Amino acid sequence: MLMRPDSKTQERDFLLEITRAITAQLDLSEVLRRVLHASVVMLAGRVGLVALRDEHDDMFYVRAYSGITSDHVPALNEKLFELMDGKSNDGFSREFLNKKLREMADTIDTKLEQSVAMPLVFAQNPLGLLIVFRSYQTTITADDLTTLQSFADQAAIAVHNAQMYGHINEERQRLAAILDNSGDGVFILDPDLTFQQVNRAFERMTGWLTEDVIGLPKEAVIIWDKLDSKDLESALKDGWLTHYQKPDRIDTLYVEGDLQRPDGVTISIGITYAPLLTADGRLASIIANVRDITNFRKAQEMQSVFISTIHHELRTPIAIIKGYASTLSRDDVEWDSQVIRDNMIIIEEEADRLTTLVEDLLTASKIQAEREVKLNLEYVQLELLSARSVGRLEGQSHHNIVLSFPDNFPIIQGDEARLRQVIDNLLTNAIKYSPNGKKITVGGRFNDKNVTVFVRDEGDGIPADKIDKVFDRFYRIDDTMTRKTQGTGLGLYLVKAIIDAHHGEISVKSHVGHGSTFYFTIPRD
Ligand code: ADP
Numbered sequence: 001m002l003m004r005p006d007s008k009t010q011e012r013d014f015l016l017e018i019t020r021a022i023t024a025q026l027d028l029s030e031v032l033r034r035v036l037h038a039s040v041v042m043l044a045g046r047v048g049l050v051a052l053r054d055e056h057d058d059m060f061y062v063r064a065y066s067g068i069t070s071d072h073v074p075a076l077n078e079k080l081f082e083l084m085d086g087k088s089n090d091g092f093s094r095e096f097l098n099k100k101l102r103e104m105a106d107t108i109d110t111k112l113e114q115s116v117a118m119p120l121v122f123a124q125n126p127l128g129l130l131i132v133f134r135s136y137q138t139t140i141t142a143d144d145l146t147t148l149q150s151f152a153d154q155a156a157i158a159v160h161n162a163q164m165y166g167h168i169n170e171e172r173q174r175l176a177a178i179l180d181n182s183g184d185g186v187f188i189l190d191p192d193l194t195f196q197q198v199n200r201a202f203e204r205m206t207g208w209l210t211e212d213v214i215g216l217p218k219e220a221v222i223i224w225d226k227l228d229s230k231d232l233e234s235a236l237k238d239g240w241l242t243h244y245q246k247p248d249r250i251d252t253l254y255v256e257g258d259l260q261r262p263d264g265v266t267i268s269i270g271i272t273y274a275p276l277l278t279a280d281g282r283l284a285s286i287i288a289n290v291r292d293i294t295n296f297r298k299a300q301e302m303q304s305v306f307i308s309t310i311h312h313e314l315r316t317p318i319a320i321i322k323g324y325a326s327t328l329s330r331d332d333v334e335w336d337s338q339v340i341r342d343n344m345i346i347i348e349e350e351a352d353r354l355t356t357l358v359e360d361l362l363t364a365s366k367i368q369a370e371r372e373v374k375l376n377l378e379y380v381q382l383e384l385l386s387a388r389s390v391g392r393l394e395g396q397s398h399h400n401i402v403l404s405f406p407d408n409f410p411i412i413q414g415d416e417a418r419l420r421q422v423i424d425n426l427l428t429n430a431i432k433y434s435p436n437g438k439k440i441t442v443g444g445r446f447n448d449k450n451v452t453v454f455v456r457d458e459g460d461g462i463p464a465d466k467i468d469k470v471f472d473r474f475y476r477i478d479d480t481m482t483r484k485t486q487g488t489g490l491g492l493y494l495v496k497a498i499i500d501a502h503h504g505e506i507s508v509k510s511h512v513g514h515g516s517t518f519y520f521t522i523p524r525d
Pocket of ligand 1: 425429430433434457459460461462470475476477478482486487488489490491492493516
């Protein structure tokens with residue numbers, strides 16, 4: 001029996017110190033260092049070590065040591081590896097364990113005579129080994145073992161805590177990564193509806209930064225320009241969370257509307273709220289998933305514009321064709337040949353209009369599907385194409401159309417049929433959207449790199465806030481001039497797609513009341 005008379009007090013002091021270290025959540029190596037120090041002192045040993053089982057490969061590695069230098073650690077790990085290797089289903093035999101402990105002692109110092117080992121076990125789960133080496137042989141008493149056991153138990157608690165903390169941390173990091181990489185915006189509210197957490201998608205979507213938003217009340221951040229359903233606050237007032245008998249039956253709450261961002265931009269969003277309840281059914285937080293539905297809404301709007309435009313644009317020529325055809329086919333009237341010819345011209349024109357419309361629709365949906373226009377490249381004289389367009393369209397207009405191209409206007413490579421479509425479209429618009437009698441100029445200019453063709457009119461012009469939109473699919477300005485003319489809002493969309501395919505640029509300058517000029521520029525090579 002090696003303990004001094006006051007050893008029980010000392011043991012208690014050590015245990016108290018270790019428990020304090022554990023409850024103060026000191027880091028694991030510090031707790032193990034204290035356990036080891038206490039074990040070596042109490043067992044009057046010279047050297048000690050703690051080996052822990054690695055959760056990934058199930059092997060034991062030295063994690064703390066006292067009286068050993070770090071150069072010994074690899075060799076000791078090797079011995080621990082052999083020890084585990086010799087383990088059968090019923091553990092290892094005492095002789096085998098003693099043999100390996102002897103080898104370990106020799107690895108450290110041949111003068112070490114005796115070793116006492118104690119497993120670290122938590123909830124029947126082996127977590128490691130605590131070993132104390134002595135420099136002399138003596139009996140290992142039951143007291144020795146009890147002392148070592150109590151230290152090993154403390155070490156096992158510390159290791160278990162550290163492992164659990166590690167698991168929780170890993171899980172927290174995994175959740176944070178999922179949250180941060182989610183394409184949907186997420187925010188978490190406290191029960192008093194203040195912001196607890198937001199993810200990156202939320203920052204991107206709403207323009208709010210995490211550091212500015214945390215701690216703010218919900219209504220300071222989620223500011224609705226227009227709300228299409230009941231908001232969270234009124235749903236809570238109406239008993240969203242209290243109407244349910246069982247908390248797991250609570251439905252999520254969906255709120256949709258136009259959100260005002262801090263930069264003044266408005267976006268359409270849908271928020272799904274889900275409560276997170278504590279084990280005793282109290283509200284811990286509210287988790288909200290935010291989806292940007294601006295594009296979805298735009299597509300819906302476009303679809304309805306598309307349907308009404310097509311409906312109108314198809315019906316008008318069909319009605320005209322039907323009207324003229326049925327007039328001509330009346331049995332009770334003898335039409336003279338001039339009337340028949342005039343009516344047939346109208347029927348032909350309307351049929352042409354239908355063909356153009358159908359072709360435009362097909363091209364537009366092809367662009368939509370393939371995301372580009374395919375070109376048949378050849379040498380193109382834009383000046384000649386423009387003159388032909390003017391020749392074709394001036395007969396149908398009451399405008400003064402002039403051509404203004406400099407000499408030696410360069411030939412470029414492009415798709416002639418498509419470029420004709422571009423010029424026809426711009427010229428048709430100039431005719432449609434400027435009053436009769438006004439001047440329209442189709443002209444060009446060039447430099448070493450590009451050629452530019454422009455179509456200038458003296459119409460009402462385009463308001464500045466609408467200029468970018470005129471190239472959108474199905475977009476028509478809501479003004480009297482546009483309402484008076486037929487159109488699908490596809491012309492400029494196709495023009496832009498064709499010029500983009502030529503790696504060119506399209507632009508427009510316009511002064512309300514003074515007219516508009518559309519330019520397209522195409523590279524010369
Ligand atoms: P559409 O002429 O079939 O309506 P476009 O795509 O060619 O469609 O033009 C889109 C809209 O841009 C037109 O509806 C019209 O409101 C406006 N716009 C186009 N060209 C002009 C122009 N030269 N002057 C004024 N407004 C124009």
